[in-house]
Amino acid sequence: MSAGPAILVTGGAGYIGSHVVLALLDAGLPVVVLDDLSTGRAEAVPPEVPLVRGSTGDGPLLRATLRRHRVGAVVHLAASLVVPESVARPLGYWRNNVANTLALAEACVAEGVTRLVFSSTAAVYGIPDRLPVDEDTPCRPINPYGASKHAAEGLLRDAAAAHGLAVVALRYFNVAGADPAGRAGQRTAGATHLIKVACEAALGLRPEVAVFGEDFDTPDGTGVRDYIHVTDLAAAHVQALRHLAMGGDCAVLNCGYGRGHSVREVLRAVERAAGTRLPVRLAGRRAGDPPALVAANGRIRSTLGWRPGFDDLDRIVAHSLAWEGRLRGTGAQLRRGLPR
Ligand SMILES: NC(=O)c1ccc[n+]([C@@H]2O[C@H](COP(=O)([O-])OP(=O)(O)OC[C@H]3O[C@@H](n4cnc5c(N)ncnc54)[C@H](O)[C@@H]3O)[C@@H](O)[C@H]2O)c1
Numbered sequence: 357m358s359a360g361p362a363i364l365v366t367g368g369a370g371y372i373g374s375h376v377v378l379a380l381l382d383a384g385l386p387v388v389v390l391d392d393l394s395t396g397r398a399e400a401v402p403p404e405v406p407l408v409r410g411s412t413g414d415g416p417l418l419r420a421t422l423r424r425h426r427v428g429a430v431v432h433l434a435a436s437l438v439v440p441e442s443v444a445r446p447l448g449y450w451r452n453n454v455a456n457t458l459a460l461a462e463a464c465v466a467e468g469v470t471r472l473v474f475s476s477t478a479a480v481y482g483i484p485d486r487l488p489v490d491e492d493t494p495c496r497p498i499n500p501y502g503a504s505k506h507a508a509e510g511l512l513r514d515a516a517a518a519h520g521l522a523v524v525a526l527r528y529f530n531v532a533g534a535d536p537a538g539r540a541g542q543r544t545a546g547a548t549h550l551i552k553v554a555c556e557a558a559l560g561l562r563p564e565v566a567v568f569g570e571d572f573d574t575p576d577g578t579g580v581r582d583y584i585h586v587t588d589l590a591a592a593h594v595q596a597l598r599h600l601a602m603g604g605d606c607a608v609l610n611c612g613y614g615r616g617h618s619v620r621e622v623l624r625a626v627e628r629a630a631g632t633r634l635p636v637r638l639a640g641r642r643a644g645d646p647p648a649l650v651a652a653n654g655r656i657r658s659t660l661g662w663r664p665g666f667d668d669l670d671r672i673v674a675h676s677l678a679w680e681g682r683l684r685g686t687g688a689q690l691r692r693g694l695p696r
């Protein structure tokens with residue numbers, strides 16, 4: 357793609373958004389970020405990228421941003437995304453993930469923006485009958501987070517049919533790792549994601565890692581997830597935009613490697629990378645957690661030509677740990693011997 361109208365990245369100051377921004381810049385595309393900095397950080401946005409501080413729920417701001425920056429396509433990542441929090445605070449999730457996505461879709465239609473890539477999630481599937489789960493599997497979300505993302509997919513599908521807003525919904529499985537060159541990573545304070553929590557514990561920044569449930573119907577009883585490296589995921593966004601720019605059809609695409617790892621396997625990988633034993637505590641199941649989620653990824657491979665570059669748990673964990681070390685100023689010790 358040649359440099360042309362800008363790509364608006366909502367949530368571009370967040371973990372995944374900051375990697376998407378880098379992937380777009382690396383592809384030579386002009387980018388503008390809209391973020392309310394509720395969980396994102398301004399310093400995650402490269403200085404050459406305009407940062408509009410505000411909410412996706414602010415229609416006038418959205419329309420002005422689309423116009424002022426001559427936006428040709430949107431990557432919509434801004435959302436609320438912590439599963440147990442969504443159980444405790446469902447209405448906030450419906451507002452941010454559904455009402456604010458509606459406001460964004462309305463602004464796109466009003467301003468003639470015709471391409472949008474949407475961050476969806478494996479949480480739309482709930483507890484699938486069969487694994488790996490493909491995109492035709494009926495969606496039966498078991499928590500408000502998954503339900504809100506499924507509803508947002510639905511409103512975008514309807515907007516696509518009626519208003520010509522072409523949409524690729526990417527259903528991410530569990531995103532982890534950090535930019536291999538160290539330019540970005542997960543900065544969220546108080547993060548709840550397993551790999552980040554375990555890396556923080558390995559660096560002595562947390563007293564322990566809790567294992568949420570050992571009585572699932574999985575090989576070792578702990579939860580199984582398909583962990584995808586954030587750099588592979590960011591590349592999928594560039595490819596999805598390219599697909600739409602070339603007139604490709606709307607699509608819903610799983611983003612995962614097709615292989616699951618249990619909580620215990622993840623903790624062992626962190627121990628290998630850090631060269632230390634983790635303080636682990638067995639805890640009860642966490643609200644809203646399905647036992648296992650693993651992606652069938654044939655459709656993203658055939659539709660976008662996407663191929664994973666970092667499909668290896670040890671590398672994902674090593675990059676997460678290196679980033680965590682850099683963030684805390686202990687990178688010098690951790691960088692030694694890490695795989696690139
Ligand atoms: N991290 C994962 O494993 C995972 C898995 C599946 C899907 N996702 C999806 O990926 C997207 C990004 O997640 P992340 O892990 O980077 O989280 P994150 O919290 O780091 O990023 C979200 C960003 O959106 C911003 N934001 C939130 N609400 C906003 C609003 N109303 N207006 C403007 N900005 C707003 C936040 O400030 C933050 O910068 C989300 O849509 C999430 O549902 C993440």
Ligand SMILES: O=c1ccn([C@@H]2O[C@H](COP(=O)(O)OP(=O)(O)O[C@H]3O[C@H](CO)[C@@H](O)[C@H](O)[C@H]3O)[C@@H](O)[C@H]2O)c(=O)[nH]1
Nearest residue numbers: 437439477478479529530548549550553566567568579619
């Ligand atoms: O301290 C922890 C954190 C997590 N887990 C377990 O580890 C697994 C992964 O949990 P987590 O990293 O919190 O991710 P998920 O709850 O699977 O959700 C992530 O992955 C989903 C897609 O699968 C996304 O939609 C969500 O946004 C994202 O938070 C689950 O079995 C958890 O029960 C623990 O045992 N201890």
